[in-house]
Structure formats: C-alpha cells, structure tokens
Amino acid sequence: MSLEAWIPLLVLCSSLLPGLMIFGLDESRVRLRTTLNLGGALTKLALVGVMFWGVSQGIEYEVRISFLPGLDLALRAGPLALLFLVLSSLLWLVTTIYAIGYLEGSPHRSRFFGFFSLCVTATVGVAMAADLLTFLLFYELLTLATYPLVVHRGTEVARRAGQVYLAYTIGGGALMLFGIVWLYTLTGTLEFTPLGFVSELDPTTHPALILIFIFLITGLGVKAALVPLHVWLPMAMVAPAPVSALLHAVAVVKAGAFGIVRVVYEVFGVEFSAGLGVTLPLAVLASITILYGSLRALFQDDLKRRLAFSTVSQVSYIVLGVAIASPIATVGGLVHLIHQGLMKITLFFCAGNLAETLGVHKVSEMNGAGQRMPWTMVAFTVGAFGMIGAPPVAGFITKWYLGLGALDAGQHWVLLVLATSSLLNAAYFLPILHAAWFREPPAQWPAERSLGRGETSRALLWPPIITAVAALLAGLLASLPFSPLEWARFIAEREFRPL
Amino acid sequence: MEPSALVRELFAWAHADAAGLMASVLALPVLVPLLGALFAFVMRRWAAAIGLVTLLALLATVLLLIPWLLGAGAQGLAVGGWGAPLGVDLYADGLSLAMLLMTAVVGLGISLYAHSYFRADPIREQAFWPLWLLLLTALNALFLSRDLFNLYVTLEILGLSAVALTALAGGAKALVGAMRYLLVSLLGSLAYLLGIALLYHAYATVDLALLAARIDAAPATWAALALMSAGLILKTALFPLHFWLPPAHASAAAPVSAALSALVIKGSYYLLVRIWLELVQVQSDGVATFLGLLGAGAVLWGSIQALVQTRLKLLIAYSTVAQIGYLFLAFPLAAGTGGLAWSGALYLALSHALAKAAMFLAAGNLLRFGGHDRIADLDRVVQRLPLSMAAFALAGVSIIGLPPSGGFIGKWLLLEAALSTGRWGWGIVIMLGGVLAATYVFKVVGFAFTQAEHPHQAQRVPATMEWVAFALAVAAVLLGFLVAQPLMLLEIGDPFAAHVGGMGP
Amino acid sequence: MTPAIIYALTGLGLFVLGLYALIMRAHLLRKILGFNVMGSGVFLVLAGLGQRTPMGGPDPVPQAMVITGIVVAVAATALALSLMLRVVAATGRARLPDPHHD
C-alpha cells in the first residue's frame, strides 16, 4: 500500500487505538489517559493537516478493503471529506481539553473517554467514507459509540433519553439500510461520485429513486434533527456538557447533515435531484425545521434546551443550502457545516462553564453572569451574534450566501424564511445577553464553586475562547485562501456540471 | 483363515496406500468427540480435562478438513465400504463444513466456560462432560450424514443429550422445561421417522442423493416431506411451535443455554435446509411462502415477546425464537436469487451461533454476579462487570444486524435477495426485526447503567467466564469483516446450486 | 387389502392415537405412554410395508431400522421416566404447568 493509502487508516487509528487502550486503563491513571487523549487528538490533527495540504495539491487519499462480493469498504479523503475532517479533528482536540477539565474527579472517566474516542473515530470514518456502505458502517458505529455517553450519568432520566435516542437513530439507520440495499440492486455500485451515479438509470426507476431518496434522507434526517425527527436531541441534554458539544457540533448532527450533502451531491447529483423534484420538498422541510426550532427555543428557560432547539434550527441551514440546488447556496450550506460547529460548540462550552462554576442552568438565573465570568460571556456573545447572523461573525457569511443562492435559483420565499429566522434568533439570544451584561448579579449563585484562580479553571476557559476566536476569524478572513468559505467554493465547483 | 493368507494380508496392510485412511478422515469429526465422551464417562475425575483436549482435537480436525475440501471439493465417505442404498454415506461440502466449524469454535468457547462454571460442583461437572461431548458428536454426525435414517438416530442423540443437559441445572423450572423439551423432541423425531418410512417404501432408499434422483411428485413424497418438515420445524422451534423453547433455554445452566440456542436448533434447521435443497427445488410456491410467513411471524412475535420480558435469560431465549424466524425467510427468498438468500440465512445462522452463545454466557456471568437476572435490577453492571456487559452489547450488535457484524452481512444478503426481486414485504420484516432487536438489546444495556433500588451482594465471576463470552462476541462482530472467506467456504461443492434431480418444475 | 397394508394402517392408527394422548393427556406417564404407542405405530408402518416384496419374504432393511428404532425408543423412555420422577419430586405433580404461568 502506498503512503496515500496509509494516511486515512492512520487518521482512524489515531483515535481508535487510544480509545481501546483507555478502556483497559484503571480509573486512577489520569496522566496516562490524558496523554493518550491529547496525543491521539494532536496526531489526528497533524495527519489531517497533511491530507489537507495534499488534497489542495490534487492528491486523493484512498484505501479499500474488499468486503461483500462486489462491494468494498473504502475510505477516501477528497475535498468534501476534508471539510468535515478538519472541523471534527480540530474541535475534537478542543473538546478533549474541555472534557478533561470538566470531568476532573468524576467517576467512570476511562469509559467516558474510551467511547469519546470511538465517537470521533466514527465521525472521521463518516467523513472519509467513499461509498454509502462504508458511510452506513461508521454512521451506525457513531450511534453505538454515543449511546454510552448519553446515558453516562446512569440516572433514570439519562436511561430514558438514551432509549429515545436509540429508537430514533436505529430506526433511521434501518430505513437507510433499506434504501441503500435497494439502490444497490438498481445500480450495482454505491461509490460516491461528484454529480452522482444514478442519473443514467432508466426513467422507469425514477419512482423507486424518489422512494430511495426519501428513505435515505429520513435516515439521515434523524441525526440531522429535521422536524419531526428531532425529538431525541433536546432529551439528550441530560448528558455532560462535553457530550452536548460532541452531539451538536463535532459529530452526530453533523454526520447527519454531512450525509445529506453526500446523498444529494454525490449519490443523486444535485441537478438530477432537482429534476426528480425532491429538492423543493427538502427545502420546505428544512425551512419548517428552521422556524420550528427557533420558535421552540424562544420558550425554553433551560439554557441547554434553548441551545438544543437552536441547533435543530441551525443545522437545517446546511440542508437548506443543499436543497436550494444552486451553486451559490451550496457554498452557503457547506460553509455552515464549519460555521455552525464553531459557534455552537462555543455556546455549549459556555453553558457548561456556567453550570459547573456557578450552578446556573436556566436563562432566568443568568442575570449579571457577565460580571462574574466576563471571558466566558464574551465568548458566548460572539457565538450568539454569529447565530443571529450579525457581521462580522461567521454566521453572517452563511446567511448571505444562502440568500444570494435563493435569489439565484429564483426561490424568493427562502429570503422570508431567513429573515424570520434571524429575527427569532435575535429574540431568543439578545435577552440572554442583556440579562448577562446589564442586570445585577444575584447575592448568591445557585451552586458556586471555586475552580482555579480565574473565573473558572483554565481547561474550561480556553476552549470556548479559542472557538469563539475561530468563529470570528472565519467570518473576518472569509476571503483568504483556505478559509472555510474558499474551501466550500472549491467543493461546490466540483458538484455542479460546468455550464 | 489359513496362516499364509493371514501373512499375505498383513503384508498387503503394510504396503497399502492410505486411500481408505484418507477417506475415513471424514468420520473424525464424529469419532473424536465420541471417543472423548466415552473416556470422560469412564474416567470421571478427568472429565473436564478430557473434554477440553477433545474440543481442541476437534477444532484441529475441522481446520484440517478445510484446506482438503477447498482443494479437492466436496468429499464423500461410504461408511463400511458399501455405499448407498445398502450402506450409509457421509458427505461434506461447504455447508457441512461451515456448520462443523461453527460447532467446533462455539463448542470450544462453551467448553472453556463450562470448565470454570462447574468447577465448584464436581457431581454436575462429571455429568456434564459426557453429555456435552455426545451432543457435539450428534451435531457433527448430523452435519455429515447423507442418510435420512442415520440422520434420525443423530437427531435422537442430539435431542436426548440436549434434554439431559437442560435438566442438569436441577430445580423445578429446569426440570419442567426439560420434560416439555423431551416430549416435543420425541414427537418431532417420530413424525420425521414416519416420513422416512413412507419415503423408503416409495423409493427403496433413504439416501438423500439417490432420493433426489428417484423422487417424483407422488402423494407419498408430499406426505413424507410434510411429516419430516413438521417434525423438524417443531425441533427448530419455529413460530408458532416455539412454546417449548423459552422455558427450556432460559432455565438451563449458562453453558447449556448457550449450546442449546447457538447450536442445537441449528441441527434440525440444517437438516430441513438439506432436505429442501436436495429433494425439493424451492420455487416460489405456496409451501416456501408458508415457511417464510411462519418465519416472519417468528421475527415479529419473538421480538415483541423478548421486549416484554423482565428476566434476562427469557429475553435472550425469545430473541432466539425471533432469530430462528430469519433463517426461514430464505425459503421464499431463494426463488430467483438462489445462493444469495441461502448464503444470507446461513451467514445469519453462523453469526447467531457466536452471538447468542456470547449472550447466554454473558447472562450467566450476570446471573452469577448478582444472583438474579431481573433486567430492571441489573444495578450498574456496566462498570462492575464491564467485560461481560461489553460481550452482551457486542453480541447484541450482531443480533440487531448493525454493521460491521456477521448479523449485518446476513441481513444485507437477505435484504438484497428480497429487494432485487421486488419483494418488499420480506424486506420490511427484515428491517422491522432489526429495529425490535435493537429495542430489546438496549433495554438491557440501559438498565446496566442505572442503579437498582435494592443493591445486592455481588459474587465473584471467574475471569475465564468473562473472557470467553467476550471473545465469542468479538468473533461474531469480526465475522462481519471477514466475509469473503466464509462465503468461499460455503461455495465448496456448490450446495445451493439448483440440483439436477428434485421435483422442481 | 394385503396384510402389509393392514399392518401399515394399524400402525397409522396407533400413531394417531398415541399422538392424541401425547397432546391431550395431562399426566406425564400417559404422555410417555402415548409416545410409546406412537413409536410402535411407526415401527409397524416401517416393518409392515416391508412385506410387499415380490417373493413375499420380508425386506431386512426396514426390520433392522425397526430394531434400531426400538432401542432408541427404549432409551428415550428410560430417560423420560427418570425425568418424570424428578419432576414429580420437584413440583409434587406429574403434569406440566402452563408454560406461560411458571
């Protein structure tokens, strides 16, 4: 095998092997565990960096193992894969640091970090999967690896949340499997190809293709939390904060959204999908999700639940960008994969900090939080403005491109959705910011703890600051080469037939 | 005999080439465990050691058969030198070989487990080994035989040893379960035997190959097939004749439960498949659809029953009822897809053997650890007995059919067979069964995280018992990665090809 | 109606009667006896139909099968009776409880 084939495997192993080793570690071996965790995360980041450079030079990294007769398991790192890979490996490093700080002294950390690593392994597998079968394999692995994290606390509420999570994801996985096998019996291949691989099929198969599309999108929509498949996501908030970050920004919902990107562009081909007439319903569904999520978020007092519904809404921007079926909207959708990740993880880190340091879980308890924890709340503010879509934070870029794309495709109603959504975003974030910065802090916080010399421990403080800065930079420097936006453009060019 | 003749004979002996010896190797998978059983029976104190050595020898024997058959194709042995119809023929193709290998591997795992499990109870231990080795003898003899009457005898050894092993646990539940199992098993055998009587008197042979050549669509044929199939279905516990399975499988000792669910029911299923493949070219006719419908019923009913169980071992036993259903979906799906559907079903059978053995062994560990198997009171076993819980969950992955696992491959192949011929209904059953399986598996896993209301005193579980369960579960998952090799093995002798004989249109 | 057919039909009758007892009778001893009657029925079919040779002599193969069958039946009966005694000792009853209520 050539070096190009080894690197994708090494990327997988850089989290898989530490994960497996951590399972075997005794609870007290904190230092070794931390070393394994951070070593794996850094190695992965370095490897992904190498691939990033290589892919920009036109190298494709690929490895295949024969699996079923006529079907291989294949990993390939192309431009689209890299988009997700860079995001997940970067955020994994940050989340690992945060999790080490967050879980300090709590029980069952070996189990936690073991599954944490498996989770990321599955995510990078999802990113690099070169065909639907490999994709499904890692997609299901992701389900399995996140389950123990969701029920980690071992309470009755956690167990219930886990059951709901599984019911949705396994059901979705089953639908996907059904669709994939059906597709395979029609095409004899499952390999992701730019412009898709089904357009040559006989027109008599088109009704079947529409059904397959529905099955696949439903299966993926569960993880991407499309309404009405989003129910599990707010329930899963019982998990520890790093897990929320993982679910919402690094791995799970992203895997769903990324899968939808793959299916629309590289299975069906976006123009062929539009021809089948399946993109418009998808765009409508995404719009409904965007509005519904925002509306629900408005009425949540629990901070994490409010953020969770915000995720429901925000992830659908990606789907919307895909479904508008215009090159410009595609850029907006793809770039939001990164942007939403950076902004949402910032918000969850901050929410975790408030909960850990002050015992604040509710929006109504946040009065004056900015005075007690200024850095945390600065990061939170950046994330919140990004979500609203205020320039110059990254979120603005997304909405700008989505809007342009909608105009380009002649779907003016999307503008209305975007505007309404932005208003709603503002409506549920601005009161928080107002309360945190301009209201008087209470005489006593619900459960204040002293963690380190600053406002909280360093392992908890630095991750949100880093990601907030990244979200800011992604917006400010969007026109530089290798910015998320430029990379998304690079991909979008491949996914549309040259005119 | 004259002395000179004797000398000549002895001389000939010395110079004979070893063709007879070579061919007789095919009988070794029967002889090795049989001799082991006899020795274990006589030398009771050494029973466990003899048993383990026997299992190693058996595994070695089967591994030896693999390259031979891969090179030389399917092999036959006319025991006694007569050949059909007078004598009894043995025959090994890919299908038999896969089942032999499954038995040897799972058997070794169960044996290692049993070695630890019975250590504190020498009386049970001494009773266990001869019965267990005879059970393996019966299975191997069943997988190798081509003679329907000989198969009847092997079925009886299988049934009686399984019953005796079930009763070994003692206690009212196990004894009642064993009693019901015995009656059902005997009834099944007699129905099968009556079928053979009809076949013999219609075609003057009980050899499968000869019958395949002679058989026609006479009333006797259909009556015989109906009787034999009914008997075997009863023994396989296909819905709605599964009533006897859960109490027997759930009340037996852990290694026995594992053997019953993983191996014993596969014996009668294998025989049913053989009879259908050889004697009836399965076309999409009413009978195949009927069997498929029973299978679908088993998948749904068994899964739902598993879901509502409050005891872990009963849950696992009902899961077996459901998984048996999958094996029968191949009957209707084989039409038009031939090898695809059968490979899928057999792949499921193999991975179910590994996974279900792992599950029952893990359940045995939990039972010993907590002294009970109430699912809602598992009490944080996920951190107190992580290896066993991991075994259960990994085995569950294969049972559900999530990738990558043996169960996934089996379901993929079945699903492909269903969808490529546009038979959506069967496909939906396959998917639904998977979702239900996920629900009952993760019901258990979920309670393993939570605290029980009444914490209990935990017993120590020997490391061997934990590792064996884990290893079997890992094997079930690995079976999902090494797909080409098992499929290649199944191809030897082309067991799923449409035969020249048979009654197909 | 040749003797062979009469034997075979009688055998069938025994098979069905035994089956009835095995299914319907609650007492375990009756069930075991039912099994034995069934077995005898099968053996009668097997051996009886073996008399249809042109020469009139019996076909030895089914006879040998019957001998094997009888030994198997004896063995099974012994095990069944032994098990029944244990069931009686453990539950105090010589009948099986409803599988769904134990």
Place this chain on the structure above:
Amino acid sequence: MDKTKRDLRTAGEEDLDARQERSVQGLTRLVVASLLAVVFVGLALVILALPTEAPGLADQVDAALVDTGVTHPVTAVLLDFRGYDTLLEMVVLLLALAGVWSLAEGSPRTDHRPGVMLDRLTRLYAPLMLMIAGYLLWVGSTAPGGAFQAGAVLGAAGVVLTLTGWRLPRRLAGWPLRLLLVSGVLVFIAAGLVGLGFDRVWLDYPPPWSGALILLIETVASVAIGVTLAALFLGGHPEQTP
C-alpha cells in the same frame, strides 16, 4: 350469614369456571381429534396409493450377503451394511444411561426383601436367561436373533437380579462398570479401524475377518447392552447406591 353467602357464591363461580374450562377442553378435544382423524385419513390414502409390490432392498441385501460373513440378512444390515447406524444406536443407549445418572441422585428404588418364591425362582431363572442370551447371540448370524435380542434378555436377567436385592459389588461399581458399559461402542469403533490397514474405509471389515469381527462386536455389545438396560432400570448411579 354474609359469609356463607359469599362462600356459596365463590363456590358457584368456581363451579362455573370449572365447567367453562371443561367445555373449552371438550371443544379442544373435538378439534384435536378431528384434526388427527384428517391426518389419519390423509396418510391412509397415501399408503393405499403405494404400489402393492415393492422389492425394497431385499434383493440387493441378498446379493451382497456373501461378502458380510454372516448369513442372516437382518444381522448383516444391522452390523455390516448399516453398522454405523447401529454404532450410533448403542451410543443412544449409553447416552440415556448417562442422562439418567445425571438426573438421579442416588438410587430412587427402595429395596424390598423378596419373598421366598421370587428368591428361589431367581436362582433358577438367572442362569437360564444367561444361557438363552448366549443362544440368541450365537444364532443371530444365521437366524433371527443377535446382539440386541441377547442384550435384552441379559438386561432382563439383570432386572430380575436387581429386584431380588442383588447389587454389584462396590469395588466393581465404579470405573470397571463404566468401562463395561462403554465397551460395546469402543470395540465397535476399534473393529471398524481394522479395515483401514487393508486400504478400506472405516467400518469396512476385510472379507476374511468380517464374520469374526462381527461376532466379536456382537458379543461385547450384547453384554454392554444388557448391563446398560439393567442399569437403566436401577436408575441411580450404582456408586451412589446405599
């Protein structure tokens, strides 16, 4: 007053339940019986449809009889043509005993001192039965008889002895007895191996030795079968017998 009433009512309800149950059972009976009648009629029609003459394998057995070393066709089928079946059948017997021993905790049979008649008769019968067994064994190669018949008579002798309170001496009740029990199967397997030396497959006896080997197998087998049957009757493991 109230109490009596309640009791009466309860009794009445129970009666009703029982009656209902009986009527349900009656219905079940009817259904099962009619189903079985249908099965009977169906199978009877099948049997009537069989050709009235069928050669079976009788001719082939006759033709091959010269190579077996025995002259009685049933014995030839049992011990030569289908010897493998017979071997497994002896395994079944052994298995039943292993199963019974695993079930029984000690001997379930209580010993009664036999009456004088039984005691005396046993002394007379036991040797006689032994002799009959020997005869059956010997005659098996040429006429009806053979290992199983001989074994059955031996077993009966054992049963009679057991009934009169006779027990195997304790020092023989351990491994020597168990070795005797498995000897039938062991000798069968071993005899089958002889053919390997003559470039024959397992259980294929070389012609000049065939008759002798079969007799050897039969002799050992009939003893093993007899002892097994007697042990099955006794129930518990003799080592644990008080």
